[in-house]
Amino acid sequence: MHLTWRLTSCRQIGALLVNFVRSRIFAFCTCSVHGVPMASSAKRESSHRQVSIDPAEWVDRHGDVLYRYAIVRVRKQEIAEDLVQETLLAALKSQDKFEGQSAEQVWLIGILRHKILDYLRSRSRGVDGRTEAGSTDWLADFFDDRGNWRKPPDPTAVNPDSLVEREEFWDVFDHCLEGLPPRAREAFTRRVIEQEDTKSISEALSVTANNLWVILFRARTQMRSCLMLKWFGEQGGTPRNEAGHRDTSDRRPS
Amino acid sequence: MISCKKAAELTCQSLDRRLSLGERFKLRTHLLMCKACNAFRKQSIELDRLLNKRFHSRVSDEEFQRAVEHLPGDSCNRIKQRLREVVEQ
Known part of the structure; x- marks a missing residue:
């Protein structure tokens, strides 16, 4: 119960942060689209010039923070470096949209976040079905016609806690994440890693809340199964097991 | 059920x-x-x-943590160089 509460409050804080960044970005966008009154525009310009100076200084001031943010998510040095560079270049191009008053770093991390999501999306090996948003075809890989597990999760599987400290785990994790269809991958990354709230994810992916739950259900089921298979070598799903399974032999009283 | x-x-x-x-x-x-x-x-x-x-x-793996703590110096310079190029254009 306590853990659940803590998880929820973590999510809420995460969601608040994400919303804050979004509202900043949204504010910049609306400014550039609708324009602002001349006077305030000029004022903004002048105050802005005092804040943004040599962009190379950004590298000294924010380079480490951005790099750290990127590398724990993409975990490859060259890619993290590239993403930092891309972020700063993008920031440079849109710096007139940045108000000096708001935290520069928050703004840059917001840009970096999008770059990371783009990168993760582009690496996806999976294919979105034609009707992917609400598609339930994939369910047939995990459940039979009667809704029983084809490969029941193994209750005796090792607790992964001690194993995640090992770097190899994260290679397997990457491999599994890349196996998800792009949309499931993005939803999973935003939800589970970034702790974004489901409302803003469904808006970003332009799907309904229900569709998002289906997408996340798929992502979670597939990720669990892939990790268990690749890392823990979970067995199960031999033809005999499956046959036995249809007789609901999985529903043993505990 | x-x-x-x-x-x-x-x-x-x-x-x-x-x-x-x-x-x-x-x-x-x-x-x-x-x-x-x-x-x-x-x-x-x-x-x-x-x-x-x-x-x-915080990442608990010390080695990993040390490796990720700072943007490497050479890429730091490379990024600065690139940014200056763009500014000058």
Whole structure:
């Protein structure tokens, strides 16, 4: 119960942060689209010039923070470096949209976040079905016609806690994440890693809340199964097991 | 009695939204009797927790942490160079 509460409050804080960044970005966008009154525009310009100076200084001031943010998510040095560079270049191009008053770093991390999501999306090996948003075809890989597990999760599987400290785990994790269809991958990354709230994810992916739950259900089921298979070598799903399974032999009283 | 498929769906959704009383009851009843779905639930929650821990707290692996602490000097210079080029254009 306590853990659940803590998880929820973590999510809420995460969601608040994400919303804050979004509202900043949204504010910049609306400014550039609708324009602002001349006077305030000029004022903004002048105050802005005092804040943004040599962009190379950004590298000294924010380079480490951005790099750290990127590398724990993409975990490859060259890619993290590239993403930092891309972020700063993008920031440079849109710096007139940045108000000096708001935290520069928050703004840059917001840009970096999008770059990371783009990168993760582009690496996806999976294919979105034609009707992917609400598609339930994939369910047939995990459940039979009667809704029983084809490969029941193994209750005796090792607790992964001690194993995640090992770097190899994260290679397997990457491999599994890349196996998800792009949309499931993005939803999973935003939800589970970034702790974004489901409302803003469904808006970003332009799907309904229900569709998002289906997408996340798929992502979670597939990720669990892939990790268990690749890392823990979970067995199960031999033809005999499956046959036995249809007789609901999985529903043993505990 | 709900199927394992439905139980797995509810388990996943419980991580994303608050289940209704009826849904919680159905899920609990199923979980009481199904070891496989219990394992699924435990592993799914664990996966969430691990990823959360990994990405939102300090990295515990010291070596990894040292490696990720700073943007390497040469790429630092490369990025600065690139930014100056763009500014000059």
